[in-house]
Amino acid sequence: MEEKQMIKTSKRLSRHLRHAPGEIGLTLDSAGWVEVSALLSALGAHGRALTRPELDEVVARNNKRRFEFDATGTRIRASQGHSVDVDLEYRASTPPDLLYHGTVGVALPGIHAKGLKPMRRHDVHLSADLETAVKVGTRRGKPVVLTVDAAAMHRDGHVFRVSTNGVWLVAAVPPEYLSGL
Numbered sequence: 725m726e727e728k729q730m731i732k733t734s735k736r737l738s739r740h741l742r743h744a745p746g747e748i749g750l751t752l753d754s755a756g757w758v759e760v761s762a763l764l765s766a767l768g769a770h771g772r773a774l775t776r777p778e779l780d781e782v783v784a785r786n787n788k789r790r791f792e793f794d795a796t797g798t799r800i801r802a803s804q805g806h807s808v809d810v811d812l813e814y815r816a817s818t819p820p821d822l823l824y825h826g827t828v829g830v831a832l833p834g835i836h837a838k839g840l841k842p843m844r845r846h847d848v849h850l851s852a853d854l855e856t857a858v859k860v861g862t863r864r865g866k867p868v869v870l871t872v873d874a875a876a877m878h879r880d881g882h883v884f885r886v887s888t889n890g891v892w893l894v895a896a897v898p899p900e901y902l903s904g905l
């Protein structure tokens with residue numbers, strides 16, 4: 725599949741597997757899974773059809789491994805990034821001592837006042853490496869990278885989880901754990 729088509733399809737999958745399943749008549753289960761056959765027929769009924777081999781290619785080649793199949797390959801979900809209410813059932817894990825969050829200057833006053841909030845998503849997204857945080861910030865403009873004292877948060881009882889595709893998830897980051905503001 726052409727790169728352009730891959731990106732378009734990935735965005736379409738993100739939309740329906742993270743934010744708006746109902747728009748194409750899909751229902752996700754409580755952990756975000758949907759039958760592959762249901763997804764393919766819903767996509768076909770609402771725009772360009774996608775074949776199973778095409779879906780496999782988009783999942784395998786996706787630059788952020790955004791989607792995953794279950795062990796039997798009959799169900800699919802987004803690994804993180806949802807705005808719909810799901811419990812992805814990731815186990816709580818010990819984070820690296822430092823985690824990073826990429827944002828932009830315009831968000832800083834709000835973050836300074838309230839810390840990092842999940843905003844329209846389910847969790848705050850953090851990365852273990854600086855480079856990813858720079859990329860995340862760059863989506864919105866000139867990137868600002870904040871450093872999260874994840875060791876202290878963990879010690880204080882905040883629960884961290886890591887998604888299948890390596891994104892660190894936490895409900896919120898109070899301002900006292902942030903530097904770089």
Ligand code: HQG
Binds near residue numbers: 805827834842
């Ligand atoms: C900001 C993409 C004001 C926050 C990326 C961010 C990531 C606040 C924006 C993933 C705030 C939310 C997630 C506060 C947070 N006041 N602004 N108190 N707290 N913010 O898109 O982390 O391509 O929901 O800094 O690469 O940017 O979709 O989160 O700028 O991995 O797979 O509010 O989405 O991945 O924006 O991005 P988002 P994010 P995908």
